[in-house]
Amino acid sequence: MPADDARRVVVTGMGVVSSIGVGSADFTAGLRAGRSGAGPATAFDATGFPSDVVCEVADFTPSRWLRALDPADLGRAAQFAAAAARMAVADTDLAVLRDRRGLVSIGTTNGESQDVDALTTAEVRGRPLDPVAARRVSSRGIATSVATELGLSDVDAYVIGTACSAGNYAIGDGVDALRHGHAEYAVVGGADAISRKTFAAFHRLGLIAKDACRPFDRGRKGILTGEGAGVLLLETLASARARGARIHAEVLGYGLTCDADHPVSPSRSGIARCMRSALDDAGVKPEEVGFVSAHGTGTKLNDRTECEALRDVYGDAPPPLVGLKSMLGHAMGAASAIAAIACCLALTEGFIPPTINHRETDPACEVDCVPNRARVAELDVVQNNGFAFGGDNAVVLFGRYGR
Amino acid sequence: MTVITGWSAVSAHGRGRAAFLAGLGSTPADPLVPDVPATPGQGGVRLDRASLLALAALEELVADVDTGDRAGLVLGTTSGSLHTEMEHMRSSLTEKRPHHLDPKTIPSGTMNCAAAQCAMRYGVTGPNTTLAGGTGAALHALGYAARLLVADRADTVLVGAVEESTPSRTAVEHAAHGVRPLGEGGAVVRLERAGGPRPVLAEVLATHGVLGPPETCATALLRRAGLDRSDVWAVLGPVEGFPDAVTRRLPEPGLGDTGAASGAFALATALGRGEPGEHVLVLAHDADGTTAGALLRLADSTGEAQ
Amino acid sequence: MSTTITGRRARIKELAVAAFEVDADELTERTRFVDDLGVDSLSAIDLLAALEKEFDVEIDQEDVVRLVTLDAVYEVVAEAAGWDRD
Numbered sequence: 001m002p003a004d005d006a007r008r009v010v011v012t013g014m015g016v017v018s019s020i021g022v023g024s025a026d027f028t029a030g031l032r033a034g035r036s037g038a039g040p041a042t043a044f045d046a047t048g049f050p051s052d053v054v055c056e057v058a059d060f061t062p063s064r065w066l067r068a069l070d071p072a073d074l075g076r077a078a079q080f081a082a083a084a085a086r087m088a089v090a091d092t093d094l095a096v097l098r099d100r101r102g103l104v105s106i107g108t109t110n111g112e113s114q115d116v117d118a119l120t121t122a123e124v125r126g127r128p129l130d131p132v133a134a135r136r137v138s139s140r141g142i143a144t145s146v147a148t149e150l151g152l153s154d155v156d157a158y159v160i161g162t163a164c165s166a167g168n169y170a171i172g173d174g175v176d177a178l179r180h181g182h183a184e185y186a187v188v189g190g191a192d193a194i195s196r197k198t199f200a201a202f203h204r205l206g207l208i209a210k211d212a213c214r215p216f217d218r219g220r221k222g223i224l225t226g227e228g229a230g231v232l233l234l235e236t237l238a239s240a241r242a243r244g245a246r247i248h249a250e251v252l253g254y255g256l257t258c259d260a261d262h263p264v265s266p267s268r269s270g271i272a273r274c275m276r277s278a279l280d281d282a283g284v285k286p287e288e289v290g291f292v293s294a295h296g297t298g299t300k301l302n303d304r305t306e307c308e309a310l311r312d313v314y315g316d317a318p319p320p321l322v323g324l325k326s327m328l329g330h331a332m333g334a335a336s337a338i339a340a341i342a343c344c345l346a347l348t349e350g351f352i353p354p355t356i357n358h359r360e361t362d363p364a365c366e367v368d369c370v371p372n373r374a375r376v377a378e379l380d381v382v383q384n385n386g387f388a389f390g391g392d393n394a395v396v397l398f399g400r401y402g403r
Numbered sequence: 404m405t406v407i408t409g410w411s412a413v414s415a416h417g418r419g420r421a422a423f424l425a426g427l428g429s430t431p432a433d434p435l436v437p438d439v440p441a442t443p444g445q446g447g448v449r450l451d452r453a454s455l456l457a458l459a460a461l462e463e464l465v466a467d468v469d470t471g472d473r474a475g476l477v478l479g480t481t482s483g484s485l486h487t488e489m490e491h492m493r494s495s496l497t498e499k500r501p502h503h504l505d506p507k508t509i510p511s512g513t514m515n516c517a518a519a520q521c522a523m524r525y526g527v528t529g530p531n532t533t534l535a536g537g538t539g540a541a542l543h544a545l546g547y548a549a550r551l552l553v554a555d556r557a558d559t560v561l562v563g564a565v566e567e568s569t570p571s572r573t574a575v576e577h578a579a580h581g582v583r584p585l586g587e588g589g590a591v592v593r594l595e596r597a598g599g600p601r602p603v604l605a606e607v608l609a610t611h612g613v614l615g616p617p618e619t620c621a622t623a624l625l626r627r628a629g630l631d632r633s634d635v636w637a638v639l640g641p642v643e644g645f646p647d648a649v650t651r652r653l654p655e656p657g658l659g660d661t662g663a664a665s666g667a668f669a670l671a672t673a674l675g676r677g678e679p680g681e682h683v684l685v686l687a688h689d690a691d692g693t694t695a696g697a698l699l700r701l702a703d704s705t706g707e708a709q
Numbered sequence: 710m711s712t713t714i715t716g717r718r719a720r721i722k723e724l725a726v727a728a729f730e731v732d733a734d735e736l737t738e739r740t741r742f743v744d745d746l747g748v749d750s751l752s753a754i755d756l757l758a759a760l761e762k763e764f765d766v767e768i769d770q771e772d773v774v775r776l777v778t779l780d781a782v783y784e785v786v787a788e789a790a791g792w793d794r795d
Contacts, residue, residue: 108535110513137482137575139480140689153613156543156546158536162532163513199502392515447749507751507755
């Protein structure tokens, strides 16, 4: 692990928009209380679907957060991302960032999926396509919206589209850019919006639970689709110290692997290889890890495979494996970015968030998932798992600053 | 320093390097890529056109060195297979039940399908990244891929971009930016650290992105490479301030607006038609105000591309 | 078997052949989809979707794991459609 301050990467800002809380304080309270984001869909008409439960960000008012951009010009994913970015720089002098070379790398699964849904609906009903919505179909708009909102111009701004691990990919991209001097700060994370088409696709695959998401439970039935954004401000330790920034956590390292095996089924060996790669990159021994934030979708296959891979890497006494999607639903490309912020908050606030809706641990999983109640814990290192359809795995390790 | 040691392209000019180079500068009668193989998707997936184009673009390039855990793949896109995404929504609106969409096309409705299917077909098990970056996607991807090499996360990275031409994309693009000819295809290069055994086609001196005009991006690229404007032999992209003779030395692909593939085609043009030892500046600018660019130095003797 | 049943079974086989992208002679009444043909999860769901459309029924998605042979498929559809077991 690079030890000098110029190569150590720290988190100096966090912004979160989620179904269990908007902003770090509200989100922390949600994690501690084991809040559920589940409720009936309002973003689309769920009539005729086998279920209507999703995890939406209710009562989101983008104008409360955005200063430069008009929310009416943005798709919902960009609204989430730009709002989360605003929160992430709340205690940073933006003039400092604007003078520096930066990276804006935001992950997404579906881009502005609500715009695609609306354009298709217009077409099916024989109406003209809205040019503003049509221009937002290029997914990079999510990243350029973040840069525009913060007034950043000397930035590489793009979107990582590696589906449901995209948030972790973007964080890793920021880590490498900072370690190797390609950027002096990085605004990274993920964003996605609930959409009818995504809901339909997961239903067709039989992967949606009708009432609740129950990772690692014997009776788990699948995911709830979710939405939101998580955005982190990253810089080197040297930079953070020099400007006296508050340091929330250190990003110790990350790993990327591709299963190259199956379009929808996860691979135990591909996931295990990714965890090992992240631990190596971070210079962390398995016994140092206080808990693992699971990909934990609550599907039969993911959870079993993830637990098997965890044992392959950690042996017979792995650290607790927590399924945040039990609370948040599956926020797709935002999921691992929101979970990353949960990891940082766990380190600073000293608790392990729970896996809610838990009744009985599946013997095929056999992990301590911290059922239903948050646990007080002094943590030094936590691991954040993100996997995706297509076998694109990304694992990030965070450390308590000053551990 | 990262270097390019191979490239390939599929376009309306045909499949492969030779067809691309032969067609450069002319406008094909049919804007679609001819004879795209209907490769069956791995795991029962019925593949979208973007994925088929990506598989075809890699076909000629991929070698043993490009597979395994130390090989990566970075593929640029605008937004994946827009047609598949819209088909799913159409089915949701028009079928008997709103979730009655074609199961075998579901993986194709996610942006990373093309890169993931390429990884499966060719056994590329290192970093596998899909990058959405408008017409500059391949140039952003080149910078991202170079970083994977610098960070020692891979020894070779296949990097490029693809775009599909479909009725859905046409309808949305025309609504967004006006009626114009649209094209499709993709190009991919092999990127490695300098000093390997394979012949070098070009050095990647710098990549850069800005939320700003092409001029800003060009200036930054030259500064980072320590070059003057007069050092640049050819420019591919919308930037002024270089003598006309310089900007016009390389032909346009003549393929219409090929979206994310356009930056990749510009790289392919530079690699295939550039003068040995010369510098080529490639820039892509989009209506959202973003510019992405790369500055290449072509090898003194490019030899036979592979 | 009645002609109705024969016809339904023949149609189910046609749907399975299409979903699994195999030749009709690879698929007998006793062929096990996964063990003998290596049918993947997406193709099994494709069959389920095709059955729903063809016979105008709702099949519980969890029943996809029961679609293991043509006989088993007939059972699943018969339950969903309320066909008599004659």
